[in-house]
Amino acid sequence: xxxxxxxxxxxxxxxxxxxxxxxxxxxxxxxxxxxxxxxxxxxxxxxxxxxxxxxxxxxxxxxxxxxxxxxxxxxxxxxxxxxxxxxxxxxxxxxxxxxxxxxxxxxxxxxxxxxxxxxxxxxxxxxxxxxxxxxxxxxxxxxxxxxxxxxxx
Numbered sequence: 298x299x300x301x302x303x304x305x306x307x308x309x310x311x312x313x314x315x316x317x318x319x320x321x322x323x324x325x326x327x328x329x330x331x332x333x334x335x336x337x338x339x340x341x342x343x344x345x346x347x348x349x350x351x352x353x354x355x356x357x358x359x360x361x362x363x364x365x366x367x368x369x370x371x372x373x374x375x376x377x378x379x380x381x382x383x384x385x386x387x388x389x390x391x392x393x394x395x396x397x398x399x400x401x402x403x404x405x406x407x408x409x410x411x412x413x414x415x416x417x418x419x420x421x422x423x424x425x426x427x428x429x430x431x432x433x434x435x436x437x438x439x440x441x442x443x444x445x446x447x448x449x450x
Contacts, residue, residue: 299359301352306330360415 300320304313311328338348361367383389413427421427 299356357414 300317302313302315302317304311306312338344343351383392413421421430
């Protein structure tokens with residue numbers, strides 16, 4: 298869950314403009330400091346409806362962002378600085394002639410990853426079931442199209 302509330306930074310503390318509903322004491326927060334007057338949505342051609350739509354779309358990332366698995370990215374910069382050298386078990390003589398991204402285009406061409414919304418994913422036990430359902434929908438669409446063509450003749 299993500300809740301957005303405006304506030305002001307004063308004397309080392311954040312003073313919220315309103316009390317959040319349904320937020321437990323001690324809940325972790327992420328604070329973004331804005332320059333005074335830095336975001337005027339109307340000036341950018343974004344009305345209240347569009348702003349609400351944007352907030353709704355970004356909210357889909359909140360679950361992923363706050364998931365425990367994301368903690369691996371905490372202090373990522375420090376870890377990569379420490380691990381710039383290859384481990385001793387890697388044979389650098391084999392790796393020195395490698396071409397970065399040599400097969401990336403070929404890999405990307407054969408890969409099509411789609412993230413399902415949680416409610417949709419819950420309806421399927423595995424990827425085979427998703428593919429079968431989609432093939433069925435495609436067949437129904439094709440059959441319907443064929444019937445319309447026949448009726449028009």
